[in-house]
Structures are given as structure tokens and as C-alpha cells.
Amino acid sequence: MVRVTASPSTRGVVGIREVSERTGLSIDTLRWYERQGLVPDVRRGTDGRRRYSTYALGFVQLVQVLRRTGMPVARVREFVQLGGGELAHHAPRIALLEQHAACIEKLVAQLQADHATVQNEIAHYRDLIARGEDCTDEPAEQDGRG
Amino acid sequence: MVRVTASPSTRGVVGIREVSERTGLSIDTLRWYERQGLVPDVRRGTDGRRRYSTYALGFVQLVQVLRRTGMPVARVREFVQLGGGELAHHAPRIALLEQHAACIEKLVAQLQADHATVQNEIAHYRDLIARGEDCTDEPAEQDGRG
DNA sequence: CTAGGAACTGGAGCGGACTCCAGCGCAAGT
DNA sequence: ACTTGCGCTGGAGTCCGCTCCAGTTCCTAG
Known part of the structure; x- marks a missing residue:
């Protein structure tokens, strides 16, 4: 017993469980991502189990960032399919990432x-309470132009 | 003809079309929000059509903000149901909004x-191109602790 | 009177992103 | 040998948030 589950990261190749623990993504999600073609270079051991290379793990983490920032799975796939690490693909990947970076900025x-x-709205309710009023009118919107 | 569709905001009561145009939410979405109990105080004209009061319009805009910032519909509903503008409900509404404000901060x-x-990743690819390499190793992750 | 256009209703349908499941195989522990 | 546990697979199911539709009712213009 006491199987070395905690850190079989011997030479940077890990099982799906550890990837899950490190990223917080569920095992099911990791498998699903792979099926969707979001994670390259996931090899198998002789027993048929997934072995994530350091590269693959890093990639999963990148995918996680892209997803978290609102990139649709389909678009992540596009990115991944510019794959293989070939020089020719670097430029379009950069383009894609730059576009996405711009999206993130807008989001922020x-x-x-x-x-x-929201803060404004809070202040509005505070104000109402302070003066003991039930409700004046509309929620405290500050701009009128849409 | 030349029906005054553009601005029948005469005395701050508008139809669903104008609300849609002002908020960017589709008419269907507005109706759906209402069914879901996310918008109070939508009255009807004698013809059975929705008339949004200034209050209702403001509320729609608030709902839009809450949704856009990731509040689930169910939670927006909770917020709305602390309704009627009664003084007693102001405090819990504030609490809810403050919680959400904290969420937004984390999101940001x-x-x-x-x-x-992402910027890092871009730099990584730039670097690879600059030195004419195909691919070194993993995507340029900067932290190791999850 | 007729036609057209906008809203109404209730309900079905859809797209995205997972999440769960049954049934199987391997490998190690007892 | 047997049981236990993790992982594998393909496919079904779920949840959320809309979005679309058919059928109907106004109202107004011609």
C-alpha cells in the first residue's frame, strides 16, 4: 500500500488523476477535452492509461485559461489544430491569441x-435605508445612453 | 404612417421593442426574463401589450448587469423576490449585491x-519565431503551484 | 372590409459544456 | 484465485440560458 499516488511525476509524466488534482478540472472533463481535440500529446502506457507529458500538462493549463476567459471550445480546438509546434503555425497562433487577449481586455x-x-446600486439601497424610505423610483442607474 | 416608433417614451413608459433596442436584449429574452420573474412591474396596456415603467426599464438594465457579470438567473430571481421596494428587504438585497460585488472582483x-x-504565451511564440525554432517544449506557463 | 404588422401565449427546441453511467480490463494486494 | 480500485470507452443525460414557432389577437392604413 501507500502507493505513490501523490507525486509519480517521475520525469514529468503524470496520470490523469494528478492532472485533475493539479488543475482542478474533473477527470471526466479532462477526458472530454481530449476527445474534443483540445489536448495534444496525451500518450498511453502499456496498460492503456493516459500519460500526460509535461508538455501536455502545460497545454491543459493553457486550455483552462482560454476556457476560463470565455473562449469557446470550438475556438480552442482551432488553436490546437494549428498544432505540431511547427514554425509555420506560430504566426496564426499568435494572431488568435492576440485577438483573444483583446477580448479579455474588453471583458475586464x-x-x-x-x-x-453594482456598487452604485448598493449605495442606493444604503441611502434608502438611511432615510427610512421604502423605495423611491428606479434602481440607481447612472448612464442613460446605450 | 411614420408611426412614432422611435421614441414613444412619453412620460417614461415604453414598449418591449424600445426596451429591446435600448438594452440590446432580444424581445424574446425580455419576455423570458419576465416569465422567470426577473423583472417586476411590467404592466399591460388595454391592448394587452407590455408597458415598461421607468422603474421596470431600470430594473431590466440592472438584471442585465447582474447576468453579464455571471450571476445565475436563479440568483437574480432571489434578488428580485426580495421585492416590492419594502424597507425590510433593502438589507438582504444589499447583502446579496455585496456578495456579488466580491465575486466580480475575483473574476476581474x-x-x-x-x-x-495569454500575453506570456504570445511572447513565447514570438520568441520561437525570432530564433526560428519549431517548438521547444511546453507552453510557457509561469507558475507551478495549483 | 381587408390586409399588414406588431405583440401576445404556451410550449418545444437548441447549443454549449460538461457529467454520469454501464460494462470492461489491468495490476496489485491478501 | 479473488477482490479491490483505478482507468478506459462510447454513449446517454443534464443543466443553463436562451431562441424559435404556431396560432391568435389587436390596431391601423388603405
């Missing part, structure tokens, strides 16, 4: 504006 | 970190 900006709106 | 932080990762 929107989120920050929305955060402000 | 995560998003910014992820943006950095």
Missing part, C-alpha cells in the same frame, strides 16, 4: 464598469 | 491573471 473593462454599477 | 482578478498568461 465591462466587468469593471458593471462592478461600479 | 482572475481574468487579469489569465490575460497575463
Whole structure:
């Protein structure tokens, strides 16, 4: 017993369980990602089990970032399929990532504006309470132009 | 003809079309939101059509913000159901909004970190191109602890 | 009166992203 | 040999958030 489950990262090749633990993605999700073609270079051991190379693990982490930032699975797949690490593919990959970076920036900006709106709304309720009122009118919107 | 479709906002009561145009939410979505109990105070004209009060319109906009920032519909509903603008409900509404504001902050932080990762990745590919290499190893991840 | 256009309703359908499951195989422990 | 546990596979199921549709009812213009 005491199987070395915790860190069989001997020479940077790990099983699906460890990838799951390191990334927080469920094992099912990892398998699903692979089927969807989001993770290259997942080899198998003689027993047929997945062995994630350091490269694959890193890739999973990148995919996680892309997904988390709202890139659709289909688009992640596109990115991955510019694959094989060939020099010729670097440029389109960069293009794709740059586009996405721009998306993220917009997201952040929107989120920050929305955060402000929520804060505003909070202030509005605080104000109502302070003056003991039930409700004046509309939620405290600050802009009028859409 | 030349029906005054553009701005029948006479005295702050508007039809669903205008709400749609102002918010960017589809008419179907607006109706669906209403069925889901996300929008209070949508009255009907004698012809049975929806008339959004200024309050209702403002509320739609707030709902939009909440949804956009990742609040699930069910939770928006909770918020709305603390309704009627009664003083007693202000406090729990504030609590809910503050919680959500905290969520947004985390989201923003995560998003910014992820943006950095993507930029990093771009730099990585740039570097590879610069030195004419196909691919070294893993995607340029910067942290190792999950 | 007729035609057209906009909204209404209830309900079905859809796309995305997982999540769960049954049934099987291997490898190690007892 | 047998049991236990992890992993594998293909496919079905689920959840969320809309989106679409058929059929009907107005209202207004011609």
C-alpha cells in the first residue's frame, strides 16, 4: 500500500488523476477535452492509461485559461489544430491569441464598469435605508445612453 | 404612417421593442426574463401589450448587469423576490449585491491573471519565431503551484 | 372590409459544456 | 484465485440560458 499516488511525476509524466488534482478540472472533463481535440500529446502506457507529458500538462493549463476567459471550445480546438509546434503555425497562433487577449481586455473593462454599477446600486439601497424610505423610483442607474 | 416608433417614451413608459433596442436584449429574452420573474412591474396596456415603467426599464438594465457579470438567473430571481421596494428587504438585497460585488472582483482578478498568461504565451511564440525554432517544449506557463 | 404588422401565449427546441453511467480490463494486494 | 480500485470507452443525460414557432389577437392604413 501507500502507493505513490501523490507525486509519480517521475520525469514529468503524470496520470490523469494528478492532472485533475493539479488543475482542478474533473477527470471526466479532462477526458472530454481530449476527445474534443483540445489536448495534444496525451500518450498511453502499456496498460492503456493516459500519460500526460509535461508538455501536455502545460497545454491543459493553457486550455483552462482560454476556457476560463470565455473562449469557446470550438475556438480552442482551432488553436490546437494549428498544432505540431511547427514554425509555420506560430504566426496564426499568435494572431488568435492576440485577438483573444483583446477580448479579455474588453471583458475586464465591462466587468469593471458593471462592478461600479453594482456598487452604485448598493449605495442606493444604503441611502434608502438611511432615510427610512421604502423605495423611491428606479434602481440607481447612472448612464442613460446605450 | 411614420408611426412614432422611435421614441414613444412619453412620460417614461415604453414598449418591449424600445426596451429591446435600448438594452440590446432580444424581445424574446425580455419576455423570458419576465416569465422567470426577473423583472417586476411590467404592466399591460388595454391592448394587452407590455408597458415598461421607468422603474421596470431600470430594473431590466440592472438584471442585465447582474447576468453579464455571471450571476445565475436563479440568483437574480432571489434578488428580485426580495421585492416590492419594502424597507425590510433593502438589507438582504444589499447583502446579496455585496456578495456579488466580491465575486466580480475575483473574476476581474482572475481574468487579469489569465490575460497575463495569454500575453506570456504570445511572447513565447514570438520568441520561437525570432530564433526560428519549431517548438521547444511546453507552453510557457509561469507558475507551478495549483 | 381587408390586409399588414406588431405583440401576445404556451410550449418545444437548441447549443454549449460538461457529467454520469454501464460494462470492461489491468495490476496489485491478501 | 479473488477482490479491490483505478482507468478506459462510447454513449446517454443534464443543466443553463436562451431562441424559435404556431396560432391568435389587436390596431391601423388603405
